Amino acid sequence: MIRHQLETFVCILLVLTVMLAWANPVWAQNTGAATPVNSSSATTKVIAVPVRIAPGDLLEISVFDVPELAQQVRVGADGTAQLALIGNTPLAGLTGQQAAETIARELHDRNFLVRPQVNVLIKESTSQGVSVVGEVQHPGIYQVTGPRTLLDVVSMAGGLTNVADTRITIKHRSATEDSVTITLKNDDAKTSLAMDVQVYPGDLVVVPRAGIVYVLGAVARPGGFVMQDSGKITLLQALAQAGSASTTAAANHAVLLRKAGDEYVTSQLHLARISRGQEQDVELHANDIVFIPNNRLKDALRNTESIASSIGAASIYAIVH
Numbered sequence: 001m002i003r004h005q006l007e008t009f010v011c012i013l014l015v016l017t018v019m020l021a022w023a024n025p026v027w028a029q030n031t032g033a034a035t036p037v038n039s040s041s042a043t044t045k046v047i048a049v050p051v052r053i054a055p056g057d058l059l060e061i062s063v064f065d066v067p068e069l070a071q072q073v074r075v076g077a078d079g080t081a082q083l084a085l086i087g088n089t090p091l092a093g094l095t096g097q098q099a100a101e102t103i104a105r106e107l108h109d110r111n112f113l114v115r116p117q118v119n120v121l122i123k124e125s126t127s128q129g130v131s132v133v134g135e136v137q138h139p140g141i142y143q144v145t146g147p148r149t150l151l152d153v154v155s156m157a158g159g160l161t162n163v164a165d166t167r168i169t170i171k172h173r174s175a176t177e178d179s180v181t182i183t184l185k186n187d188d189a190k191t192s193l194a195m196d197v198q199v200y201p202g203d204l205v206v207v208p209r210a211g212i213v214y215v216l217g218a219v220a221r222p223g224g225f226v227m228q229d230s231g232k233i234t235l236l237q238a239l240a241q242a243g244s245a246s247t248t249a250a251a252n253h254a255v256l257l258r259k260a261g262d263e264y265v266t267s268q269l270h271l272a273r274i275s276r277g278q279e280q281d282v283e284l285h286a287n288d289i290v291f292i293p294n295n296r297l298k299d300a301l302r303n304t305e306s307i308a309s310s311i312g313a314a315s316i317y318a319i320v321h
Contacts, residue, residue: 135164173202211286
């Protein structure tokens with residue numbers, strides 16, 4: 001009886017052992033550690049801007065597997081930094097990678113380490129500021145100690161003016177042709193936050209003036225109107241900002257003046273048909289002039305009514321008094 005129970009126990013133990021051996025690879029695959037996830041498709045590719053070391057910058061230096069050599073040093077006015085074991089080392093003008101290679105070479109040549117692996121991080125860059133020019137409240141140079149977002153820099157400059165274009169260009173100091181243009185949206189915070197980018201010490205932020213279209217003549221509020229919607233505005237949008245055409249306007253005789261070289265080219269606008277949707281709305285360009293003349297007959301009738309009203313009021317005033 002005991003022998004039979006022992007044989008049964010051994011059989012069960014063997015079966016469990018085989019099951020565990022078979023299930024173990026499956027379990028390993030489901031842990032996530034055995035199968036790395038490729039996240040490149042879920043992230044946006046960012047092109048790193050190499051920032052060069054300048055006098056006054058604070059550097060954080062570390063050496064792999066040698067914690068004793070970890071240090072933070074400030075680059076002096078002469079462009080050198082006092083490093084442990086090495087002493088004064090010229091680092092100004094180098095990128096972080098170049099500085100790391102220079103320090104590693106010195107540690108190797110002086111027989112301190114066989115294969116040093118050095119990392120240099122520019123923790124603070126106090127020697128250069130971000131220049132903000134154009135249509136901001138307070139153009140100038142703003143000192144930053146590291147990367148800041150575009151929205152932060154614009155805020156430091158007091159924000160955009162009323163005639164600022166939302167298409168802002170950033171000129172990076174690292175290269176003569178390395179620049180990027182970002183479009184902010186006044187009416188869409190999510191889009192502006194999504195388009196926010198890093199600005200580095202030494203960069204130039206240029207905020208241009210937005211295009212302006214002019215609506216003149218028989219409208220409620222004649223004047224110039226800023227093209228703030230990414231530099232686009234239509235005829236009906238401009239008329240809406242101008243308070244629409246007045247009751248004495250000759251809508252069928254409106255004209256569009258568009259500059260071509262040194263001259264203006266005139267084209268007729270059928271405002272009534274465009275307003276009713278019978279003709280396609282016209283997209284205006286910067287410096288376009290929309291002129292809506294008065295209807296002489298309507299204007300004469302309005303003036304006659306005004307005169308008659310004035311005479312009537314004067315007569316009543318005279319009778320009463």
